[in-house]
Amino acid sequence: MAKKYDVMIVGSGHAGCEAARACARMGLNTAMVTMNVDLIAQMSCNPAVGGIAKGHLVREVDALGGVMGEVTDAVGIQFRLLNTSRGPAVWSPRAQCDKKQYRIHMKSVLEREPNLRILQGEVCGVLIDDSGGRRRAIGVRLHDGRELLAGAVVITTGTFLNGLAHIGEQTYECGRNGESPAVMLGNQLRGLGLRWTRLKTGTPPRLDGRTIHWDRFEAQPGDAIPTPFSFLTSKIDRPQIHCHIAYTSPEMHRLIAENVHRSAMYSGRIEGIGPRYCPSIEDKIVKFPDKDKHQLFLEPEGLDTNEVYVNGMSTSLPYDVQAQMIASIEGLEDAEMIRAGYAIEYDAIDARELNHGLELKQIESLFLAGQINGTSGYEEAACQGIVAGINAARKLQNKPSVVVPRTEGYTGILVDDLISKGADEPYRMFTSRAEFRLHLRIDNADDRLTPVGREVGLVQDDRWELFRRKQDQRARIEKWLHETKRSGEKLSVLIKRQGTRIEDFRPEIVTMLGEEPAHGVLTVVETEIKYSGYLAQQERQIERMKEAGGRLIPCGFDFGGIPGLSTEVRFKLEQVRPETLGQAGRIPGVTPAAIAVLDVYLSLRSQNAS
C-alpha cells in the first residue's frame, strides 16, 4: 500500500525548504523529496542572500513565518545594508553566507519540524488522476518504482528539469554543477499540455583563495553594525569578513573579444534566454564596448573553505580562456581556478499557467514554485515557496487561497507579475516593479504580513508576541512624540526637519518605554513621520488603484464576444484569464484602449444584470 502524505514537496532548494516548512507548521503531514539530502538548500551560485529588492523579499518571507531570514542571520559572514544614501524604502540588506553552513543549518532547522519528513529519491513523475473530467495531482512516482500519494504536490525543481550545462564547446547534462538532472520528470511535464520554455543562467569561476594576492585589491568591509534579516534576530555579533573589489583588464577584454565565438552563449549552442540584469562577462564586453573596465568582487564562500566566488564574471567561455582571463587581472596572475564558470539551460513552465495561489489552472492540487516558474534568485524562489506552501495547505484545509495584494508586498508583485506576464527572461525582483515602493519597506514588512502569517497558522507564538510588543512600543513612541515639546515645538514636528533624527531622542525613549525599543521600531516611526507627505500621496494612489483595478472580471468571461479587442489582445487575455481589470491592464500588449473597452463592456454587463 502506497504511503500517503498531505503535501509532497518535490525538491529541497530555497523554494522547497520554505514550502515544506510552511506546510509542516500549518499542521499538515508533509514530505520533502530530494535527490540528495546532503545538498538541501544548496547555494548553487553566489552564496549571498538579499540585495536590493531581494532583501525586501526575505524580510517578507520572514514576516510571514518563513525560514530564510533566520538561517541567513545564523550563517552570514558579511552583512551590508545597501542603498543607505537613499531613503528607508529602498534600504535593503545583503549578506554573504557561509555556503556549507547555510546547508547544514537549514537542514537542522527543517529536521526539527515534527510534521516534516525528508526523503531521498528522484521523482520521475507526478501521479495525475483525470477521472471526473479535471486533472488532479495525487502524488509522485519515484525512480525506484515507489509511489507516494499526497493531497497536493509542490514542484520546486530549480534548474534541474532537463538541465544542460555549457562550458565553451562542451556540454553535459546536469541539474547543478556535478549533480544529475531531472530528465524523466522534465519530460513528463513537457507532455502535460502546459506552455513551457527554455531559460538560461550562468555562474562565474571559483578561485583558490590561497593563490590570490589580496593586498592588491581594495577591501570592502561589512557594516559595523550588521542588519539582520529576521524580525526574530535582535543582534548579530559574529566577526565579519571582507570582500574585495577587482576590475577587468584591457587584456581580459581583448581575450573575450577574440574568443567570443567559442562562448556557448555566442556560438548559438544555447537556446535558452538569459537574464539581462545578470549578463555574462562576454555580454558586458560585447554590448558595452565603450566601457573600459567592469567591476568584479572577490567573495569568500565560507570561513573554512578556500573557494572564492568571482562575482561579475559569469561566463560560458572554454576553460582555457577562463584561466587566461583570470590571469590577466593584476593580483590574480597566480590564481588557480577550482571550478570553471558555466552556463546552464533548463525547462521552465510558463507561469501564466498558474493562478494567484501558484496552483496550475489546468491541474488541480499541483503547485509550482521557484525557477520552474521562470524566476532567478534564492529570494524569489523562497518567496514563491512560502506562497505555494501556504496555498497547498489552505487547499487541503478547504480554505480560500492567500493572495498578497501588490499594494501590500513584493510577494504580491512577484506572484502577480509572474502569472500575468510570464517571464521572457529569468525574472528578478526590482524595487521599480513596485507601484507603491514607499509603503513596501523592510522596516514594516511585519506590519504588512505577520498578521497574514498568523491568520494562516504559520506565525508561532514567539514571533507573534514580538510583533505585538513592537506594535505596542510603536504606538507609545508615536504618542510620546506628539505630546512632548522641545523649545515650544512638538517632537513629531521637529523630526520632520532635515538633520533631526529620532535617534537623538533615544535615551528619553528608552526611559519612557522602560526598555530598549524593539529592533527597527524607531526606523518605522521616523520614516512615517519624516515622509508623511509622500506616504499620504502614495496612500491616495493605492486607493485609486484599488478602485480602478478592482472591477472583477467574471470567471469564464468571453473575451471573444468583444469585437473591439484586437485578436492579439484577445489572445493575451485568454492566455492569462485575468481576475480583475487591474490585472488585465498589467498584461503586456493589453493596451489602455483595450482596457477602456473592457471597462465599458463590464459596466454595460453589470448594468444589464441589475
Added chain:
Amino acid sequence: MSLQHTIAAISTPAGRGGIGVLRLSGAEARSIATQVLRFSQPPAWEPWRAFLAELEDAEGTVIDQVVVTYYAAPRSYTTEDVIEIACHGAPVVLRAGLDRLLHAGARLANPGEFTLRAFLNGRLDLPRAEAVHDLIQATTLYQARVAAQQIDGAVSRRLKPLKERLLGLITLLEAGIDFAEDDIDVAAAAQIIERLDPLLAQSRALAKSYAYGKLVHDGLSLAIVGRPNAGKSSLFNRLVEQDRAIVTDIPGTTRDVVSETASLNGLPVKFIDTAGIREGGDQVESLGIERSYAAMADADCTLLVIDLSQPADAFDAELAARLTGPSLIVGNKCDLPRQNPTECLPVSALTGEGIDALRQHIHDLVAPEGIQEAGFLTSLRHARLLDEVVLALERAKVATSEQVPHEMLLLDLYSALTPLDAITGATTADDILNRIFATFCIGK
C-alpha cells in the same frame, strides 16, 4: 444602452450647411433603409457607392431627393453596416426622415454613440475619439485641419520629446536605486535640476499653448465699440464679409448687439457689433450703450473704432481708458482727409484699405509668438493634464533642492508621467527596466 440595436441619428448639426445627413448603424441598417426609401430600381447595395433615392413620409409622399451611401461592415466608421442618407438640409425634412427610420425599427442614437461604437469596436483610440468629436464640431477649415492633425496624433507627437526626457531622468534615478551595487554614480542634485529645467520649460509652454488652442477650438469674441457713426457696423460687415449689420448714416442705428462668427486667419472669431456709445440719447439707445459696455467686458478682445475724418474727441479718450485686456484702436475712414492725430491703425471700411493688416493685427493680439499650427493643445482635458505635469515637476524641483531621497522624488516624477501616459499610452515598469538595461551596463 445596448450595442445590439441598429441606431439612427441626424449626424449633421442643425442649421449648418446645405446638406443634412441621416445616419444608420447596425446589422439592420439596410432593411430599415429599404422601408423608408423609394428606389427607381431595387437597390443592389453596392458598398462605398452613392446612389439616388427618394425619401417618403409616413403617407408615402416623396419629401426629398436624397443621396444614399452604404458602407459595408467592417469597413465603416463604426465597423458595423452603416448607411448615410444625405438630404437637402431643411430641419423639418431631416426630422421627418429620422421619425420614419425610428418607426422602421431603428433606435435613436445617444449623443456620441457612433463614435462610442467606433471606439468599442476597436476603430479609434481614446485621443482620436476625442479629436473626431472636435472635427464634427469644427466651424472653420483651420479648425478642421487642427482637428484632423490631432486625429493623426499631433498631440502625441508633440508630447513625445517631453516624455522621452522625463523617462530619461526616471531611468537615471531608478537605475541608481535598483543597481546601487553596480558602479552607477548617484545622480547629484545639480544634475537632476539641469534635467528638470528644460522639462519644466517645455511642459509650461505646452500648457500655455492651450490658451491659443482654446481660441482655435472655441473661437474668440471681439467687441467693436466706438462713438456713434464711427463706422463700426461697416467695419463689422467688412470683417465678416457679408452685410449682416444694418448700415445707415443715422447715428445710433444699431440699437442692439449684433454678432456673427467668421474666420479670421483661421481663427473662428465672433464679431460683436455694439450700439454706438454716446451719453444721453433716447432710452432705447442708452440701453444699447449699457449692452455695449457689457459686451466689452465679456469679449476676449476689443476694437475701439474712431473716426479719422473728425477731430479728436474727449469721449474717444474716455472710451480708450475703459479698454481692458487685448485691444486695438482702429482709425476708420482713412480714405477721407485725416483730422484726427490719435495713434491708431488706419483702415477704410468703405474701400477695404488696411483691412488685411487689421486682420493680422487682431490675430497677433491673441496668438502667442511663434505658435505653430500643429501641436498646441485644443482639448481642455489635455490642458488640465499638462497643468498636472507642470505642478508635479515643480514639486520635483523643490524636492530635489531639499535633498529628498530619490525614491520619493520619483513619486513626483511619476506624477508627471501619469498625465502624459493618459494621452500617449501607458509606461510600464518593464519599459523603465528596458531603458535601464539599454543605457547602463548592469549586473554581476
